[in-house]
Amino acid sequence: MNSRLTLRASYFSCYTQNQDDESFRFLFNVIVADGEDRETKYRVKKTCKLPLAWSSREIICEETYMEVTVEKHVSCTASESMSMESWNTALSMARLTASTTWQVMFMGDEDTMESMSFTDALDQGYRLDTSPTRVVFRTTYRQPHSQTVLVDGVATEVINATVYYRQKWVVIMLDLSAACTINHGTFDGEQLHWSIPRVMTPLVQDPSSFTSSQIRMGIDGQLLEETVWRSRGFDLEETGPIINISVPFGAQGGYRKSFVLDNTYHEIYAIFMYYEHVFSRVYADGTDDETRHRMMRLLETPMVCQNPFTVDETVLDEHRFTVMLGHFPSDIELVSMKINGVFLTIPEAFQQGYSVMTLSNMNGTHGYVLEVPFDNPVVHRAYLGEGLLLYSLNINYTLHVLPQEEPFYHLASVVAQFHNAFPPDITATCRESGIIFYIGKPTLDHLWEVGVGHELLTPELAKRRGYILTNDTQGLILEVPVFTYGYTYETATTWPKVLTRQITLRDKTCQPQQAHDTRIMFSFALNTCGTKSMVGDSYVVYENEIISAKQYIPKDNPIITRDSKFRLTVQCFYPLTSDYV
Incomplete structure (x- = not known):
């Protein structure tokens, strides 16, 4: 199974080499353990050039922390995240406590303020640092100095932090406040939704001075062009004060994890979304300062019951079943099948x-x-008459969820129908020398086979048995001489027994020339004894009947007979060119 591991690091992380805030080099080791806990170490290094010029304020909302960086040299103005009263209070405290060393001031509930050194802030889990051109503040979520507020109905975590120090007669104060939404999105059964306030009011107190420059999104920390994310089914819609982002289940860029629950296949789909909003505050003198606000968020569905599906892609002219089963994430593997009751592992199926x-x-x-x-041979066949022939497969798929190899199953049935699958037309003609069979050409010759008994009719079989097999445009002609292999010789019998002296032809005056207890012989001309003739396209047929004469009791008012009913039609075929016509 393919593994997925992502490492993201801030440009201002502890193990990043920073060159003038323009080039950043990150070194780390990757240790991989195999199934026997043997470790292999890989040394990885990555150098990144700053892709864009720094904004005056950069805010990053990561999964586990918030980070703010601001330019060191900015004009001393009231923080946008504070009211004027709060700003004046903070300024008064800064004047009283400022020194040549950096300090940080937190504003909590009800305008309570707390000031501390960088060292004390580090002890409480905050990270404060400076780079060649910027001041950095980083904090994990749910710190004592942070608050949770609703911004246009969206839960948001806010921390108001101000870094300050005294430089000669001037107190330098830098607003390092951050605000990040903490909602994890919703799922409606088909799409994941993530709602973000368009104006993050904890960072912008005066909306009238707010100017939005650009709103973009991406995945895994990388922005995507609009044409790309739209082609994947993503949507970014501005509805009043809210930005709504929608992602279809299973969209490219996310990942799926499979589970088996109550012998039923389930999935979880997750995608790591990236949102970026660039906005500015415009001052009365026409100048502005730019904020780049980035947020990362893992959107994840609950466990969703999935029904695998099959698609019958069979083409009759190809004379084979084609069945597609899908679609599965990378942690699903097909391991075996039972086809019409025959069990096959995948290697056995190939073999x-x-x-x-x-x-x-x-x-x-x-x-x-x-x-x-x-x-x-595994395919079931059924001829239902009227030219309808069915082929069918019942398939039971066994699939495993990796790596734990949990099994689940999927059943499928497919049927292929031929609607004009008439069998060959077979007629027979009796001659003194034997029987001649005419086997017409079937509508679908690949579906039918002609056999003699339990053996397939082939030229080799005909030669071995003494048959005469010929072929013409209409089909096959099989001549089976009398006394060759395959004949069954049987006596016809009646009960009560027929008296041979009572048997006649249609003309009751035509009696047998010879008569014995078990056999009789007639000899008569074609135009005598009640013989009828019928003329076809290329032949003439002469027909008569051998009939047993019944004796009824009494003769004057016959109601009872003890004689068996016996009637046998005899025919002789002659070509029209024959002298017998």
């Missing part, structure tokens, strides 16, 4: 001539394509 292919999709999911020829 026995089945085709099982993996189909990869652009969004990182995959499916499986099974191909089974119609003539495979």
